[in-house]
Amino acid sequence: MELDKNIEKLLEKYFEATTTVAEEATLRDYFAQEHVATHLEQYRPMFNYFSSAKEERYTKQVPLKPRKKLDYRWISAAAAVVLAFGIYFGADSYQSYHEQKQAEYAYQETKKALSLLAENFGKGTEKMAYLQEFEVAKAKVFNEN
Template sequence: MELDKIENILEKYFQGETTIAEENQLKEYFSSSNVAQHLEQYKPVFGYFSQVKQQKSTQELENLTLTGETIPLKTKKRNLVWLSIAASVVVLLGIGTFFFAGEENNTTAVASQSELGTYDDPEEALAATQKALALLSNKVNVGIESVQYINEYEQSKNKIFKQ
């Protein structure tokens, strides 16, 4: 009679329809030594729970000291300390690089400012100014040519879509 009851509960278990009390009955049955021969194959499934329970209880025993107090587990505070040290080093390197690069740019800017506008000969200054304006004019003309392509595109689009 009990074997039929266990088989019915087992069938309900695999269909996911058991209650907690029925699952406890299965755990008790499969943890006992008198399991039916044809149900031996299910013993590891329900034996797992008792093994985990035993492992947990042995770990708790290992954590006890002679006085009966528990030993605190190691926290990850040490990793946090190393992480904060690494972050500080990165910030300091960033600040140092910023100031070092800033000083280098300041020295080159001072040197280039001293070279600007130092023509003694007016004809030489006129030639340099004309050269700079010709370069600027050339670049502006290239930009204007690009705008002309856009105008042609707009005209073609208007012809196709007839606004």
């Protein structure tokens, strides 16, 4: 009975993760024996599993392949060639890209200017309608006199 109460206290400490290694060994030994209190029987498979899992070993052979050595001289030479290629052809590409952006900017500014001109031209044609009425009225006046 005294042992069961001690084991219960050790179980509480075990689940709170405050037991020492010696106390855990006591728990393993208790659950490894034949006589275990019936209310503690539920913990037996857990401690028996830990004991049996400790004994398991991996017995298969793992084939190890030797690593291939990289020849860094060829890699560095290839990187230098790619870098030179990028510098040589990149300047032309950048120049054409820059010119394209300038042309795009000029196109957008011209488009703004023409839309402003069209807007003001539209205002001017509205005034021409009044001028047309004036011409009709003037024609009536001069034709009747």
